[in-house]
Amino acid sequence: MTERGxxxxxxxxxxxxxxxxxxAWRGARQVVHAVDGVSLEVRRGETLGIVGESGCGKSTLGxxxxxxxxxxxxxxxxxxxxxxxxxxRRLRPxxxxxxxxxxxxxSSLNPRRRVGDVVAExxxxxxxxxxxxxxxxxxxxxxxxxxxxxxxxxxxxxFSGGQRQRVGIARALAVDPQVxxxxxxxxxxxxxxxxxxxxxxxxxxxxxxxxxxxxxHDLGVVRHVSDRIAVMxxxxxxxxxxxxxxxxxxxxxxxxxxxxxxxxxxDGVTELAPERIVLVGDVPNPVSKPTGCPFHPRCPHAxxxxxxxxxxxxxxxxxxxxxCHYPLVDAEAPVVGRG
Amino acid sequence: MGIPDPARRIDDYPHQFSGGMxxxxxxxxxxxxxxxxxxxxxxxxxLDVTTQAQVLDLLRRLRRDHGSSIILITHDMxxxxxxxxxxxxxxxxxxxxxxPRQEVFHHPSHPYTWGLLGSVPRARAPRVRRLPAIPxxxxxxxxxxxxxxxxxxxxxxxxxxxEQPPLAGAGHLDACWLPRDRRHELRHSxxxxxxxxxxxxxxxxxxxxxxxxx
Numbered sequence: 001m002t003e004r005g006x007x008x009x010x011x012x013x014x015x016x017x018x019x020x021x022x023x024a025w026r027g028a029r030q031v032v033h034a035v036d037g038v039s040l041e042v043r044r045g046e047t048l049g050i051v052g053e054s055g056c057g058k059s060t061l062g063x064x065x066x067x068x069x070x071x072x073x074x075x076x077x078x079x080x081x082x083x084x085x086x087x088x089r090r091l092r093p094x095x096x097x098x099x100x101x102x103x104x105x106x107s108s109l110n111p112r113r114r115v116g117d118v119v120a121e122x123x124x125x126x127x128x129x130x131x132x133x134x135x136x137x138x139x140x141x142x143x144x145x146x147x148x149x150x151x152x153x154x155x156x157x158x159f160s161g162g163q164r165q166r167v168g169i170a171r172a173l174a175v176d177p178q179v180x181x182x183x184x185x186x187x188x189x190x191x192x193x194x195x196x197x198x199x200x201x202x203x204x205x206x207x208x209x210x211x212x213x214x215x216x217h218d219l220g221v222v223r224h225v226s227d228r229i230a231v232m233x234x235x236x237x238x239x240x241x242x243x244x245x246x247x248x249x250x251x252x253x254x255x256x257x258x259x260x261x262x263x264x265x266x267d268g269v270t271e272l273a274p275e276r277i278v279l280v281g282d283v284p285n286p287v288s289k290p291t292g293c294p295f296h297p298r299c300p301h302a303x304x305x306x307x308x309x310x311x312x313x314x315x316x317x318x319x320x321x322x323x324c325h326y327p328l329v330d331a332e333a334p335v336v337g338r339g
Numbered sequence: 340m341g342i343p344d345p346a347r348r349i350d351d352y353p354h355q356f357s358g359g360m361x362x363x364x365x366x367x368x369x370x371x372x373x374x375x376x377x378x379x380x381x382x383x384x385x386l387d388v389t390t391q392a393q394v395l396d397l398l399r400r401l402r403r404d405h406g407s408s409i410i411l412i413t414h415d416m417x418x419x420x421x422x423x424x425x426x427x428x429x430x431x432x433x434x435x436x437x438x439p440r441q442e443v444f445h446h447p448s449h450p451y452t453w454g455l456l457g458s459v460p461r462a463r464a465p466r467v468r469r470l471p472a473i474p475x476x477x478x479x480x481x482x483x484x485x486x487x488x489x490x491x492x493x494x495x496x497x498x499x500x501x502e503q504p505p506l507a508g509a510g511h512l513d514a515c516w517l518p519r520d521r522r523h524e525l526r527h528s529x530x531x532x533x534x535x536x537x538x539x540x541x542x543x544x545x546x547x548x549x550x551x552x553x
Contacts, residue, residue, distance in 0.1 A: 053387035054358075160476050191414060195458035195472035202468050217387065220417075224460030224470070247462060261392035262462050263417030268445035270464045278396055279389045282357045 005044035008211050009065065009098070009179055014038045014074035016060050020287060032286050034060040036235035037074070039313065042179070047205070047212040049226030049243065051219060053258075055283060057235040058215045059103075062183045065213060066100045067091060078179070096126055099172035103184035105164035109156040115167045116142075116152025122174045141170040144207075146200060162193035169200065173208070181213040186221060198224060219262045223247055228319075231255045234286055234294040237313060241320040251322040251329040254295045293325070301326055359390035366397060373405055380412045395422060416459050420444055428452050431478040431488035438511030446523075448513040451489045453526045457533070471533035487514070495525055 016035040035057040042048045050058045063069040065076055067083055075084045083094050099122075102108035109118055116138050123134045139149035145166040156164055165185060172180055182201070186194040198221065204210060214225045222229055222243075229246050231239040231254065239252040250256040260277040264270065279298050284290055290297050296306035303326065311323045320329070342348055342360055353361055362382060369377055379398065383391040395418065401407050411422055419426055419440070426443040428436040428451065436449040447453055454473035475492040484490065490500040499516040506514045517525065 053389065162476065190477060191416075191458045192454060192473040193476065195460075195470040196474075198460065199469045199472055218460075219388065219462040220460040223462050224466065243466070257389060259462060261388045263388075263391070263395070263415065263421045264463055265416050265420045265456065265459060265461065266441070266444055267420075267456065268441070270461060272463070276392065278392045282359055282390065283387070 007041045008044045008079055009040075009042040009213070010075075010077045011038055011040045011061075011065060012075040012077075014061065014064050014076065015072045016057070016064055016069065017072045030287050033057075033235045033289055034286060035064060036289070038232075038235075038237050040230055040237065040240070042211060042213055044178070044211055045209055046227045047214055047225050049222040049229040050213065050215045050232060051217065051222045051229060051258075052232035053217060053283060055234075055286060056232040057286070058217075058232050059183050061232070062100065062181045062213065062215050066098050066181050067094070068100065092125070095122075096175040097177055098179040098181065099175065099177040101165075101168050101172050101180060101182040101185045104188055105161050105168055106156075106188070108168055109164060111156050114153050114155060115159070118156075118167065119152075119171045119174050122171065126175050137174070138170075141173055144173070144204070145170045146196075160193070161189050162197060165189065165197055166200065169197075169204070173204070177210070179211045179213065181215070183215045184217065185214075187216065187218065194221075201225060219259060231258065234284065234289055236294055236323065237321075238295065238324070239320075239322045240313070241322075245317070245320060249329050251316050251320060251327040252295075252324045253299045253301050253328065256328060257298075257300075293323070301328075357390075359386055359393060362386060362390075362394055363397065366394070366401075370401060370405070370407075374407060376408045376410065377401070378410045378412070381414070382411070383418060384413070384415070391418075398422060416455060428455070431483050432480060433483075433488055434506050434512075434514060435489065436511075436513040437506065438508075442511040446511075447526070448508075448511065448519070448522050449489075449515050450493045450495055450517070450525075453529060454492075457529065467534060469533050471529045487516070494529065 014035055015037055017031040018034055020030050020032055038061055040048065050061065052058045060069070064071050067076065067086070071084055075082055077083065078094060078098055081094070083091065086094065109115065119138050119141055120134050123129055123137060129137070138152055142149050142151060147163060147166050147170070156167070159167065186197050189197060201212070205212060212225070214222065216222050226243045229241060229243050230237045231252065233254050239246065239250065239255050241251065246255065247259065250259055257277045257279050260275070261279070264272055266272060277300065281298050284294070284297065292308045293299070293302070293306045293311050296302040299306065305325050309325065311325045313321045313323045316322050316327045316329055342363060356364060366382070382398070383394050386394060398409060399422065402409060411419065413419060423440045426438065426440050427434055428443065428449065430451050435451045436443060436447065443452065447456060454471070457471035458473060460470060473492050478488050478491070485503065486501040487493070487496070487504055490496040493500070495517055504514045504516050506512045
């Protein structure tokens with residue numbers, strides 16, 4: 001697997017609230033608590049997976065990490081530099097180091113521009129290359145992501161979904177970033193194409209020593225790509241752990257329920273989960289979050305304390321953190337700092 | 340149907356329901372007259388995994404309590420594996436493989452089914468760096484070949500595949516010309532090739548020579 005180095009990307013207590021237009025007679029403005037106090041570290045060369053269901057704030061968090069949206073409060077540091085409040089101009093050199101790959105390969109490429117120009121744009125903005133150097137680099141990038149250099153003059157509609165996502169990846173790679181934040185990059189693709197693109201992500205990481213933040217809702221996909229995984233629920237990180245630890249022994253009851261709900265393929269080889277936990281109810285509205293632990297209204301293990309006191313992310317073992325008053329794993333194991 | 344406070348919610352409009360509740364409302368419509376057969380076309384595709392688990396439970400209950408038959412149409416191999424008694428695998432408008440669920444999932448016999456199963460990253464199986472993906476893109480419905488439709492993407496395609504294979508077998512059927520006694524070994528070679536070298540979709544794969552099948 002990949003080598004892991006120092007902390008390259010650090011998020012500290014990131015908060016992002018969106019105001020929602022409330023009917024006038026209700027008076028006070030309401031806010032959606034999209035991301036509600038998230039702290040994470042990503043080490044050089046690793047893949048951090050962020051998993052959660054729709055509306056848990058994982059995409060908004062991804063946009064905060066690359067400063068595509070401004071934070072309500074909190075801090076994001078890239079290689080030690082605080083990028084939270086940088087102006088657009090000061091942010092420009094930072095964008096060379098951190099890039100986003102979008103979910104929807106159909107709407108994230110301008111339909112009226114040739115894909116070669118789309119990929120070249122980042123290099124033109126960054127400057128320092130001649131026109132000829134840029135063309136050569138675009139051709140090289142197309143080959144790198146498994147497209148033909150002959151494709152540069154085509155328009156997005158001439159490509160399939162998987163090919164478009166390859167164009168999106170080439171665009172992100174154009175400025176030689178260190179970190180790629182990929183937001184559901186394979187969820188719009190057919191399963192056979194999804195596997196090809198996942199393999200491409202693995203190959204690129206090996207060849208270019210990239211660091212990934214990989215956001216997805218699919219538990220199989222997240223396990224496949226991630227070294228470590230953060231589980232989100234209602235704008236909060238409820239658990240962070242090494243991928244294998246998380247899947248083998250989840251510490252948070254939400255993680256446990258999420259894993260047990262994923263329909264597994266019984267292929268006669270893989271050991272299946274002993275029992276399935278089916279949660280009652282739906283995910284609460286992030287406008288009016290429950291008090292205490294956000295998961296307590298649906299939690300099969302909830303006790304009185306969970307309704308009043310919000311649990312903080314605490315170490316429950318080597319490299320493991322969970323925000324639960326009554327974690328499912330033994331907290332006696334030695335603590336090895338924040339994950 | 341598991342919707343809380345039904346007496347009040349029955350007067351709601353669809354936009355007041357969550358995705359899972361809407362899907363449950365649609366299933367309620369389908370069940371209103373106790374049908375003998377329910378055709379569910381991707382009933383959980385737009386749903387989150389915890390909501391999907393609720394809807395799958397509902398379909399199971401229905402089959403048990405009303406004795407309804409279900410045709411479940413889905414791309415999700417996990418959902419099929421959890422719910423189906425029998426499975427039909429389709430490719431480009433044709434049946435590729437058909438059989439009892441356990442036969443098809445434990446001993447898949449068509450190279451397309453191998454690819455489908457290999458493409459799905461598993462939450463519980465040991466982690467692999469590269470998936471044994473299917474090369475190429477899904478066949479266009481405009482130009483389906485006169486031979487085996489999967490042949491252009493099949494690593495084991497050979498001369499015989501120019502002719503369309505019939506769906507054949509006893510109980511567990513498939514439409515493939517490969518010799519049955521070698522299927523297990525051929526499937527295994529795909530996994531090994533994916534693990535051994537880079538992107539299996541892009542790079543050459545060591546598989547048995549196709550002439551061997553002639």
